[in-house]
Amino acid sequence: MHDIGIYGLGVMGENLALRAHDVGLSVAVFNRTKDKAFALAARVGSPRFQAFADPASLVASLRRPRLLLLMVTAGPATDAAFEAVLPFLEEGDVLVDGGNAHYEDTLRREARAREARVAYIGMGISGGELGARTGPALMPGGDAEAYARIAPRLEALAARLPDGRPAVALVGKGAAGHYVKMVHNGIEYVFLQLLAEAYDALRNVYGYTSVELADAFARANQGPWESYLIGLVREILTVPDPETSQPLVEQILDVAEGKGTGLWTAEEALRLGTGGSTFGAAVHARNLSRERDLRLACAEACGEPWRRPEAVLAYETWRDALHAAVLVAYAEGFALLRRAPETYDFAVDLANVARVWQSGAIVRIRLLADLERHLRQTPEIPHPLLFPEIWQLVREREGALRNFAAWAVRTGLPAPAHLAALADLDGLRRRRLPANLIQAARDAFGAHTYRRIDREGNFHTSWPDPEGREIPRPQG
Ligand SMILES: NC(=O)C1=CN([C@@H]2O[C@H](COP(=O)(O)OP(=O)(O)OC[C@H]3O[C@@H](n4cnc5c(N)ncnc54)[C@H](OP(=O)(O)O)[C@@H]3O)[C@@H](O)[C@H]2O)C=CC1
Ligand SMILES: O=C(CO)[C@H](O)[C@H](O)COP(=O)(O)O
Known part of the structure; x- marks a missing residue:
């Protein structure tokens, strides 16, 4: 009998199946295109790795309590796979x-x-x-007893943290696991957009060579910000195009695709009313990149926005601005996760999220270790920026972020994620925002009422109309 069944052998399913086999699990696989499953099993050539021709025999091959992992395209494909296996699963099994x-x-x-x-x-x-x-990093959500039945197998599969713990832990009930992965991807979108903006500044304004670019990102990949994505960008910048010998990244079309999880995160931040305009900024930036024909037409008709700055900023300003904005993105992700249970029936275990993201995850970054410690010590704190040590990291870089943002604006360099992070940081700390004016206007044109600062209740005022109109009063 096999320890784990994997349904779907695309990029992720195939590699997870091989990982499961590597860590000593016995693996059963199935794929819609069956040849792929049998070819993979033949390649592995192990009694602990077997392919099956149909979902029924896949399920029947698993030891109880069964662990069956669906690893197919999200959406209708998952429904198809789900319906294909459900009739064969029994009480106690975990899908x-x-x-x-x-x-x-x-x-x-x-x-x-x-x-x-x-x-x-x-x-x-x-x-x-x-x-x-x-x-990998694994973020399961659901029933704790069901999770306990499969935890040892998932722990074997997962990456390890430097302290030896596996990068897997129950992150909450219900759909918490997929909610957490959605926010993970939202942070991934913002992180990538910030890195793209930082690269744009160094390459197109500072005039860095590709060697200098790679070095700049290598030096930024340190301390609490040591991360997979900064390291990845550094590596990407060193890869030449075999055809032109130019940096390969320069030969890639400037059109960013996406599968939707970043948009879902931005939608959630809007729906739940948490701050988090960095998510929207990152999604808008990808959308704008896809409007390539329009961009080319506007550049031609209206001219590019460049205004050469008198001087470029110090490297440290560029680096600290990036670091501050990255930290704001993580803070906004955790703030959004904290809000989820108020709307949905699942609380997210934030400390477990910070734990699981420390290893294997695309968003792994050293500062998550500190964040996990703070979240375990004082879980009631409503926003990561309220942890004094986290705030200190931002405070020391706030000036740099402000300088970089102002410089980008003067230069005509679009830096929407940096600007959004700064605006959120500023808005979050204002005792009084100008929302009072919005309320006055809403009351003026729509009689929506407003609340006062000095007493309870809803109030309405007959505001003067800018066009001098008055509501006609009944005659007589
Ligand atoms: N790629 C990545 O970096 C990551 C991806 N994911 C998620 O993991 C899942 C799999 O991704 P990935 O491996 O990259 O995707 P791939 O496109 O490489 O593979 C898709 C898999 O789904 C199967 N499939 C597609 N449609 C159906 C269907 N109607 N019925 C049954 N099976 C179907 C395919 O079968 P067939 O071979 O027959 O076409 C294939 O096995 C997705 O939900 C993705 O969002 C999660 C984390 C990272
Ligand atoms: O989940 C992932 C990484 O964590 C996938 O790679 C996902 O496809 C990334 O999102 P997008 O394709 O929208 O950029």
């Missing part, structure tokens, strides 16, 4: 969806699985192709 499902789909599938007395765990997986092969 795990490791794709990037929308959390509402997960809630729907969880309810349907419950009717069939099957436990359903929505599990975010992070690490990409290499992470899947060498140790």
Whole structure:
């Protein structure tokens, strides 16, 4: 009998299956295109790795309590796979969806699985192709007892933190796992956008060579900001195009694609009313990149926005601005996760999230270790920036972020994620925002009423009309 079944052998499924085999698990695989499964099993050539031709025999090959992982394209493909295996699963079995499902789909599938007395765990997986092969970060959400039945197998599969703990822990009930993965990807979007803006500044304004660029990112990849993504950018900058010998990144079309998870995060931040305009900024920036024909037409007709600055900023200003903005993005992600239970029926275990993201995850970054410690010590703190040590890291770099943002604006360098991070940081600390004016205007044109600072109640005023109109009073 096999320890784990994997349904779906694309980039992630195949590598997770190989990882499971590497760590000593016995693996059963199935794929819609069956040849792929049999070819993979033949390549592995091990009695602990077997391919099956149909979902029924895949399920039947698993030891109880069964652990079956769906690893297919999110959306209708996941529904198809879910429906294909559900009839064969039994009470006590655990069906795990490791794709990037929308959390509402997960809630729907969880309810349907419950009717069939099957436990359903929505599990975010992070690490990409290499992470899947060498140790991913796993973010399971769902019933604690069901999770306990499969935890040892997931712990074997997951990456390890430097302190030896596995990069897997239950992050909450219900759809918490997929909610957490959504926010993970939102942070990933912002981090990538910040890195793109930082690269744009150094390459196109500072005039750095590719060697200087790689060195700048290598030096920024230190201390609390030592991270997979800064390191990845450094590596990307060193890769030449075999055809032109120029840096390969310069030969890549400037059109950023995406599969939707960043947009979902931005939508959630808007819906739940948490700060978090960095998410929207990152999504808008990708959208704008896709308007390439329009951009080219506007550049031609209206001219590019460059205004050469008198001087470029010090390297340290560029670096500290990037670091501050990255930290704001993480803070906004955790603030959003904290708000989820107020709206949905699942609380997210923030300390477990900070733990799981420390290793294997695309968003792994050294500062998560400190954040985890703070979240365990004082879990009631409502926003990461309220942890004094975290705030200190931002405070020391706030001036740099402000200088970089002002410089980018003067230069005509679009830096929406840096600007959004700064605006959020400023807005978050204002005792009094100008929202009073918005309330006055809403009351003036729509009689929406307003509240006062000096007493309770809703108030309405007959404001003067800028066009001198008055509501006609009945005659007589
Ligand atoms: N790539 C990444 O970096 C990461 C991806 N994810 C998520 O993991 C999941 C898998 O991603 P990935 O491996 O990259 O995707 P791939 O496109 O490489 O593979 C997709 C898999 O889904 C199967 N599939 C597609 N449609 C159906 C269907 N209608 N019925 C049954 N099976 C179907 C495919 O089968 P077939 O071979 O027959 O086409 C294939 O096995 C997605 O939800 C993705 O968002 C999560 C983390 C990272
Ligand atoms: O989940 C992932 C990484 O964590 C996937 O790579 C995902 O596809 C990234 O999102 P997008 O394709 O929208 O950039």
